[in-house]
Amino acid sequence: MEFPVRCYTCGAVIGDLYDQYKSLSKDKNPEQALNDLLVDRYCCRRMFLGHVEVMGTISKYPRI
Numbered sequence: 001m002e003f004p005v006r007c008y009t010c011g012a013v014i015g016d017l018y019d020q021y022k023s024l025s026k027d028k029n030p031e032q033a034l035n036d037l038l039v040d041r042y043c044c045r046r047m048f049l050g051h052v053e054v055m056g057t058i059s060k061y062p063r064i
């Protein structure tokens with residue numbers, strides 16, 4: 001599944017921050033990366049922390 005464009009709970013646009021979050025979280029811990037991106041609400045923070053990239057795995061299996 002792709003990273004969602006909006007937070008499921010509050011509807012804030014967060015999809016544009018995901019690439020920055022990935023690059024920042026390589027160097028820092030995720031808490032500091034989210035603080036730097038000014039993602040303050042915990043509903044939005046969990047969208048980043050709970051996301052698992054599975055597109056690489058799914059694309060190995062073709063549709064029947």
Ligand SMILES: [Zn+2]
Pocket residue numbers: 007008009010011012041042043044045
């Ligand atoms: Zn939110």
